[in-house]
Amino acid sequence: MCANADHALERVVIVGAGIGGCHAARELASDHDVTLLESSDVASGATGLSAGIVAPTLFYGDLPDVARHANEFVREFDGTDAFSFTQRHRLDFVSAEEAPDARETVRELAGAGFDVTYLERSRLSSEFPRVDPPQDGGAILYEDTGWVDPYTYANALRSDAQSRGASLETGVEVTEIVTENGRVTGVDTTGSRYEADAVVVAAGWRTSDLLPEGFSLPIRPYRTQCVVLEPAEPLDESAPIGRIGSEHLYFRPEHNGDLLVGGAHETVSDPLAASSDADESFTRQVADVVPSVLSGFDDAGFVNGWAGIDVATPDTRPIVDQPPAAPDGLVVSTGFNGLGIMTSPVVGPTVRERLTGERAPFSTAPFRADRFDVSGSSFAYTSTSEL
């Protein structure tokens, strides 16, 4: 499929205005007739519940072009509408036993040109005054990390897509992908039919419900949680982002000096029945662990907490593809494994490559559906907190 000035613009319907759908819409809007359909509101799924941490070097360091593309995108997009990228160092704490592996990781990433070093425990407190981990060991220091407000990010992309000609309809639920002779011809919604030459399904965990009968992908929903703590003394700009690997917890400062803490990953078979509140056990874990790593949190106040649903794949990486067994013209974008905000810059160029053949500035092979020899949801779940 290829759009050019001699032909009518190709009509593309994108299902879901989360971070994936908004990126796809923005990318395609300049040379396609794009309609973005959202059953609720922009960023009303996992996107709006995200902690917004951006650390592609950590999770995609083995795919340096992907990590670099993702890092560059948020910096270039900074300042678009209300969107901003807050750069902040990140510490991944490791025990003495984990230190040799951590040093090896640092050697590899630094060798590939990333700003990563290993800090001994003795240097942590002098460089980060509020940090005081009890264990021997140290931390990997990432200097190219930061965070975004995911709601503002998605809306800035949506707004950019609209200014490039895309139309957005919220409150429109897609009920079925319409196919004819092995290719998509549009979608049915609760209201009417939308005709299209291609359909991009970026519907988060609901993606599997929309796939044509007899076709499935190796994806499964899982639940993860966040709480926000208010310390006695607000955090200042020296406070890092961090991860306490042994506890499967991560944290980042808020602009007002509070601390957002995330963790607790568990698969769920019925996402609609899962609580959207943080569990008491998770809140207790956070209250116990955080004061042992950051000073000033012994009597921290609980500000709020929540849980959201994201999508897992067997190898923790997303599927952004026109799967061979699917009807022609059907592209899916899902399975971000809790990393969809930082990984989202790959969606636009990858969707474009799948639809038009125009090459993305990185290899899109890691996002192909046919890299798996399983389908459906019966694979073992691996949390990205274990990586």
Ligand SMILES: Cc1cc2nc3c(=O)[nH]c(=O)nc-3n(C[C@H](O)[C@H](O)[C@H](O)COP(=O)(O)OP(=O)(O)OC[C@H]3O[C@@H](n4cnc5c(N)ncnc54)[C@H](O)[C@@H]3O)c2cc1C
């Ligand atoms: C608590 C939590 C913390 C997280 N923290 C981070 C983090 O720090 N950093 C990071 O990179 N990632 C993080 N993530 C992961 C990230 O938020 C997700 O990977 C990402 O938002 C997924 O985006 P998406 O567009 O694929 O799906 P979603 O954001 O879920 O969007 C899907 C959209 O499709 C719509 N939709 C569904 N079905 C239909 C239909 N039939 N018709 C029309 N519309 C439909 C939904 O309403 C929704 O708006 C976190 C996730 C959670 C839950």
